[in-house]
Amino acid sequence: MKRYLALSDHFRARFGRRVQKIPLDAGSGCPNRDGTLSNRGCAFCNPLGSGSGLSSQGFDIPAQWDHWTKRYTVRHGGAPLFLAYLQSFSNTHGPLARLTSLLAALAPLPGCVGIAVGTRPDCLDRAKLAAIANFPAEEIWLELGLQSARDDTLARINRGHTFADFARAVRLATEVGEGRIRICAHLMAGLPGETEADFLATVDALAGLPVHGVKLHNLLVCRGTEMERLWRAGEYAPLERDAYADMVARAVARLAPDVVVHRLAADPAPGELLAPAWAADRRGLRAALLARMEELDVVQGAAWTPPTGETARRPEGAG
DSSP states (O other): OOOSOBHHHHHHHHHSSOEEEEEEOOOOOOTTTSSSSOSSOOTTOOTTOSSOOTGGGTOOHHHHHHHHHHHHHHHHSSOOEEEEEEOSSOTTOSOHHHHHHHHHHHTTOTTEEEEEEEEOTTSOOHHHHHHHHTSSSSEEEEEEEEEOSOHHHHHHTTOOSOHHHHHHHHHHHHHHHTTOEEEEEEEEESOTTOOHHHHHHHHHHGGGSOOOEEEEEEOOEETTSHHHHHHHTTSOOOOOHHHHHHHHHHHHHHSOTTOEEEESSOOOOTTTEEEOGGGGOHHHHHHHHHHHHHHTTOOTTTTOOOOTTOOOOOOTTOO
């Protein structure tokens, strides 16, 4: 039984075959690290970013593409289609010319049927969104970090923006994109000072916005972060696996039926994870999440309440 709309199912419905996301490190910066907003970064963020780090090793975009596509072609057999994911840090930070140069580098990549651009809600404007919307691909995702709808939590983890900033960015992307841009919100469970009710309230807050996808993450204590300091000082305790599984199951039930679930849990990079230890057991965690959904008989959308005057989420040509 399909209990939620997974990204893999969305891709198969649209393209009739597997589509593999390729993580690309464009050497992007972040206003929360370069002094524009702060030099500290978000409390949970690995100083090296969430990507592969291949840019710092001298791999340009085409070389990274070649590296990953060859690996996935061998792993899955045949030649799957690919989606280029500008992952690490904030890829729309900086001048428009930098973004257009990045997009130009993606356009000729062989087998690329779409893009996903990871960024922050405060690093967008009309011109940058227009450049993204005009990219020549069948599928365009804009991945926006939110983490929490609570402004006090966002301040506590040094995000440097508010929920209102996120909502404005989503609405602007919808307006400028004219049906071309799909928006994926990143949400995090287990943030300092938050309860399960707070996390589910953040999930509910998406119902009033034209959001097409969601990534659910458990907070990881990574090396070199503010969360490491808090954890070592005994001022923060990560969620237990069962608690996280319960939160995910209840979150999935509250999502609109057509929201694409890109991820159910965080995927720590080798060597970065300090706690919780269970986060490193990807297979065991996935099994626990699915078991909890089955135990609660969760089906995506079962606990979703459509808001009055809801803005349509489905872009043109969506499957």
